[in-house]
Structure formats: structure tokens, C-alpha cells
Amino acid sequence: MKEIFRNELKKLSPYKPGKPIQDVQKEYGLNKVYKLASNENPLGCSPKVKKALIKCMDNIHLYPDGNATLLKKKISDLTEIPVNRILPSSGLDEMIDLVAKTFINKGDEVIISDNTFIRYMDTTKIMGGVPVVIPLRKDFSFDLEKMLEKINNKTKLIWICNPNNPTGTMISRKELINFVKQVPKDIVIAYDEAYKEFATDKNFPHNSIELLSNHPNIIIMRTLSKAYGLASFRIGYAIASEEIIENLNKVRPAFNVSTFAQAAAIAALDDQAFIQKTIQNNNKGKEYLYKEFDKMNLFYIPTQSNHIWVNIKKNSEEIFKNLQKKGIIIRPMKGTNIRVSIGLPQENEFLVQCLKEELNLCV
Ligand SMILES: Cc1ncc(COP(=O)(O)O)c(C=O)c1O
Known part of the structure; x- marks a missing residue:
């Protein structure tokens, strides 16, 4: 039978988006799930x-x-x-x-x-x-x-x-x-x-x-x-x-x-005033996360964006799954690296708390 699909598609896979919040809530029976996986704006959009x-x-x-x-x-x-x-x-x-x-x-x-x-x-x-x-x-x-x-x-x-x-x-x-x-x-x-x-x-x-x-x-x-x-x-x-x-x-x-x-x-x-608020939230979140990652002795790349690349010294897929069970979605990257979007203060704090638990850093 002749091949019907273009040759160029053979080695490609469909884009894998992160799971939506509702799916994670349902799967793990969680009331609240934070998504820090797709670099969206945690403040929403302009009214x-x-x-x-x-x-x-x-x-x-x-x-x-x-x-x-x-x-x-x-x-x-x-x-x-x-x-x-x-x-x-x-x-x-x-x-x-x-x-x-x-x-x-x-x-x-x-x-x-x-x-x-x-x-x-x-x-x-x-x-x-x-x-x-x-x-x-x-x-x-x-x-x-x-x-x-x-x-x-x-x-x-x-x-x-x-x-x-x-x-x-x-x-x-x-x-x-x-x-x-x-x-x-x-x-x-x-x-x-x-x-x-x-x-x-x-x-x-x-x-x-x-x-x-x-x-x-x-x-x-x-x-x-x-x-x-x-x-x-x-x-x-x-x-x-x-x-x-x-x-x-x-x-x-x-x-x-x-x-x-x-x-x-x-x-x-x-609404440029909304953009200013967004930038302020991002800068505050960035400083907070840097400080916490430093305390946890984790390597991260200083960012010019609304996401941070962090090496969490453990298999990223495993951490991703465990964090998801706790109600936080991040993006696993190659090896022991993850990418986290900068969220609202309570989201960043929850991320830090969950990471500490996962990395056995709770005192
Ligand atoms: C660097 C970069 N370019 C383009 C896009 C696509 O953005 P859009 O939502 O406008 O399709 C993204 C989305 O994450 C991105 O990170």
C-alpha cells in the first residue's frame, strides 16, 4: 500500500501541552491546583x-x-x-x-x-x-x-x-x-x-x-x-x-x-497600567524565588522572562508528577531541570513549600 502521509511527518510527534487544571483536579481529587507550567499571566488580563x-x-x-x-x-x-x-x-x-x-x-x-x-x-x-x-x-x-x-x-x-x-x-x-x-x-x-x-x-x-x-x-x-x-x-x-x-x-x-x-x-x-502591574508582580516573584532557591542551594538561571529554569537535582519527570499530586503543575525539562512560571505570591510560596518537601529540605 502506498504511504499517504508526507515523509516530513514521519519523525515528528504532536505538541504535548500540559494537562489542564480541571483534569489535574479531577485526577487527584484536589480543590485547588496552581499552574506554573505555561508562562501565562497570573493576574489574568486587563479588566x-x-x-x-x-x-x-x-x-x-x-x-x-x-x-x-x-x-x-x-x-x-x-x-x-x-x-x-x-x-x-x-x-x-x-x-x-x-x-x-x-x-x-x-x-x-x-x-x-x-x-x-x-x-x-x-x-x-x-x-x-x-x-x-x-x-x-x-x-x-x-x-x-x-x-x-x-x-x-x-x-x-x-x-x-x-x-x-x-x-x-x-x-x-x-x-x-x-x-x-x-x-x-x-x-x-x-x-x-x-x-x-x-x-x-x-x-x-x-x-x-x-x-x-x-x-x-x-x-x-x-x-x-x-x-x-x-x-x-x-x-x-x-x-x-x-x-x-x-x-x-x-x-x-x-x-x-x-x-x-x-x-x-x-x-x-x-491598558499599559495593567502591564506595569504585571511586571511588578513578576519582579517581586522573581526576587522571592531567587532567594528561596539560593536557600535551597539550587542552581537556577537568572531570568529576563516570566519563567525560571531550575536544576532540582532529581529526575524532573518524577518531581513533575509528585508536584502535580500536591496541586502544582510545572514543566519538566531535560534531566534534572524544570521550568517554573512566576506566579502570584501565594503560588510561588506553595511551589517553594512543595519543592522543599520533595527535596527533603523541610525543617
Ligand atoms: C517563545 C515563544 N514563542 C511563541 C509562543 C507561542 O505563543 P502564542 O500563545 O502567541 O501562540 C510561545 C508560547 O509559549 C513561546 O514561548
Whole structure:
């Protein structure tokens, strides 16, 4: 019988999301479960979002605005980038998919760091691209020099995540500028800023848009799932040259962003006070967790994001299961490492208490 599935799918597995809170509650008979596994916003989202959604209720039967006119206008007002250089997507996940479909031909080499967001690798492989994987530096940051060394005439695209998920490390403005200057203009740099709002280091490139004027090969990709707390709506966007946006638009499904997601995003972008509160909570939680991990003598990577990579010196899958039974969901990583999202004070405290129990550190 002939093979019906594409060859590229043979070595791929479906993305494994963490278990939803309700499933864990039911499985272990728990009243309260905290989820510190997917880097969501523990404060929820701006209250302005709910008001905006009520206004959309009358239009449930109508297709969304396929051009996302008002949302693009809002992003344009905030970024001072013209609307024809902005493209909203159904989550940044979809944008990663659109980028892969737009640029990667079978056999093209695609440079990806080890230990970064998994969807870069999966979408590259789906398109028949050849991933060229660069290990992280000793300090867990992206090895940009090694990435540059791997560029050849087959290279098509480079995925960059800043701050990086899952390590929380960053590329500074100076390093980034130096890097993009050395990447030939016919190689696309897909630059993922999913966690940019959380970066506190003064050298973080908060104004990455400045790079676009000299480097039209960069695609800046953002999401409203993290700091803006809109993960359930699936809303992200890209900023790039007019030509890139036009081509991304060719592969985009016609009505990819729902009416509700568009309205939620406009309201959320309008509430910068909520973002400030989110950042404050993150910074406080980060300091608390650092202090507690230090006391527990655990190695962690200082983070520029809303998640921390910690080595808990025990099998991470085992700890993950045991913590889940206690009512806390974290993300197990390779070996003895876990990734924890920074939560509300009570969530962080519960995490610390459970970790102490698991590691026999209770006094
Ligand atoms: C680095 C990175 N990029 C993209 C995404 C996808 O985000 P979205 O929820 O907008 O699809 C995530 C989600 O965790 C992420 O960590």
C-alpha cells in the first residue's frame, strides 16, 4: 500500500501541552491546583478586555474582519509602523507556522538554537527544511558567533528567541545589532519577542523595531498571550517589511483572528497600567524565588522572562508528577531541570513549600 502521509511527518510527534487544571483536579481529587507550567499571566488580563468582549456579542454570527483593520491601526499607533507592515495572527504559534511556510523550501538550511521554543524545529521539519542546531553557550545564552559560522549558501532562515524560552536568557542590544549586521540580507531572521515585556536588564533591546530600517530581512514577532494575559484568544502579530508582510499574507488563512481576539487585543494594548502591574508582580516573584532557591542551594538561571529554569537535582519527570499530586503543575525539562512560571505570591510560596518537601529540605 502506498504511504499517504508526507515523509516530513514521519519523525515528528504532536505538541504535548500540559494537562489542564480541571483534569489535574479531577485526577487527584484536589480543590485547588496552581499552574506554573505555561508562562501565562497570573493576574489574568486587563479588566478593559471583558467590557470590549461584551460589545462583540451581537456579531457572533458574522465573520471577523479578515483584515483586522482596527487592531492593525492600534498596533500602528503604538509602534509608529504603517499598517501595511503589520500582520496579526492566531497566536504567535500561527505566525511561526506562516513564516516557515513562506520561506522554507525543501532542503533549505535553517539555523536554530538548542533549548529554545520547540515550534521552530517542528515547523522547519514540516516544511522539509534542514535544522542546523547550535548548542547554547556555557552561560545558557544563544551562541550567536556559532550561528554566524554556520551560515552558507543553503541557509534560508534563523530563528531567534529573545528572551529565550525556556532558559530566560537574553541577547543584548549591542550583541543583536552586531549579529544582524553580519547576516546576509537574503537570510531571514525570525525574531521572537514573546516575553519582551518582562525583560528588566537595561541592555535588553526593547526597541527592536529600530533594526528594521537597515535590515529588511528581520521579522519581529510578538504575542499577547504572555504579559497581556490573552492566551486563550490566540493573538499575536508580526512587524516586517511590506514585501514580507505581503507574502505572509498569501499563506495566512482568510479569517485567522476572531472578532473576540481582535477586540480583546485592542483593549489590552490600551491598558499599559495593567502591564506595569504585571511586571511588578513578576519582579517581586522573581526576587522571592531567587532567594528561596539560593536557600535551597539550587542552581537556577537568572531570568529576563516570566519563567525560571531550575536544576532540582532529581529526575524532573518524577518531581513533575509528585508536584502535580500536591496541586502544582510545572514543566519538566531535560534531566534534572524544570521550568517554573512566576506566579502570584501565594503560588510561588506553595511551589517553594512543595519543592522543599520533595527535596527533603523541610525543617
Ligand atoms: C517563545 C515563544 N514563542 C511563541 C509562543 C507561542 O505563543 P502564542 O500563545 O502567541 O501562540 C510561545 C508560547 O509559549 C513561546 O514561548
